[in-house]
Amino acid sequence: MKSHLIFIGAPGSGKGTQASKLVADKGFKHISTGDLLRAEIAKKSALGIEVKQVMDEGKLVSDDLVIRLLQANIDLNASQYIFDGYPRNLAQAQTLDKEVLKGYPATSVYFEINTTKLVERLTNRRTCKDCGAIYNLISKNPKVIGTCDQCGGTNLVQRADDHEDVIKNRLKVFQETIDPVLKYYQDLGRLMKINAEQAPDEIFKMISSKL
Numbered sequence: 001m002k003s004h005l006i007f008i009g010a011p012g013s014g015k016g017t018q019a020s021k022l023v024a025d026k027g028f029k030h031i032s033t034g035d036l037l038r039a040e041i042a043k044k045s046a047l048g049i050e051v052k053q054v055m056d057e058g059k060l061v062s063d064d065l066v067i068r069l070l071q072a073n074i075d076l077n078a079s080q081y082i083f084d085g086y087p088r089n090l091a092q093a094q095t096l097d098k099e100v101l102k103g104y105p106a107t108s109v110y111f112e113i114n115t116t117k118l119v120e121r122l123t124n125r126r127t128c129k130d131c132g133a134i135y136n137l138i139s140k141n142p143k144v145i146g147t148c149d150q151c152g153g154t155n156l157v158q159r160a161d162d163h164e165d166v167i168k169n170r171l172k173v174f175q176e177t178i179d180p181v182l183k184y185y186q187d188l189g190r191l192m193k194i195n196a197e198q199a200p201d202e203i204f205k206m207i208s209s210k211l
């Protein structure tokens with residue numbers, strides 16, 4: 001049975017970039033709770049309306065709501081997943097094991113990075129509204145400015161929560177909640193730490209070599 005991956009890392013630590021490489025090269029399916037929540041906001045569903053303000057402030061949405069959304073969007077029999085953005089706290093890590101994975105193997109990958117660099121990285125992040133490809137105005141512009149390399153879309157947008165004051169709050173929330181999650185996986189012998197300050201290709205090689 002192939003192992004699922006659980007990506008843990010501060011906002012902007014490169015989880016989304018590595019997930020898209022693993023999807024393209026290794027056939028994983030990427031499930032990001034942040035993306036699922038943003039899709040609900042875009043649809044203006046009741047759930048989307050409920051979570052918008054919390055997300056705009058960089059706070060965490062309730063555990064109960066996120067797990068229901070996650071459960072509704074995965075099929076562990078059909079795909080090998082990368083969980084991105086879930087779990088965010090110890091209760092979510094325990095719920096993931098007990099109510100979602102239920103014995104399916106899953107390794108967590110911790111993207112270690114100095115968070116002082118992340119504010120600049122995130123304020124310059126742009127995402128393709130059509131396919132989700134990630135760019136950066138400083139380090140990774142698309143070949144044609146304003147046009148997505150991957151799908152040709154022309155909606156390269158800044159996320160509502162990628163503004164400096166909200167970013168600082170998101171980083172604070174991450175730092176306050178993540179240690180027990182790391183300890184949980186460490187104690188179970190399921191934690192792989194990677195140096196997320198390396199170039200994306202190096203990180204990809206490192207993760208791939210351990211699959």
Ligand code: AMP
Nearest residue numbers: 033034055058059060061066085086088
């Ligand atoms: P992300 O795209 O992972 O940076 O998530 C964006 C926002 O979505 C977060 O700041 C939270 O408001 C919300 N969110 C995403 N995943 C979770 C989660 N597992 N638990 C609670 N809130 C979440």
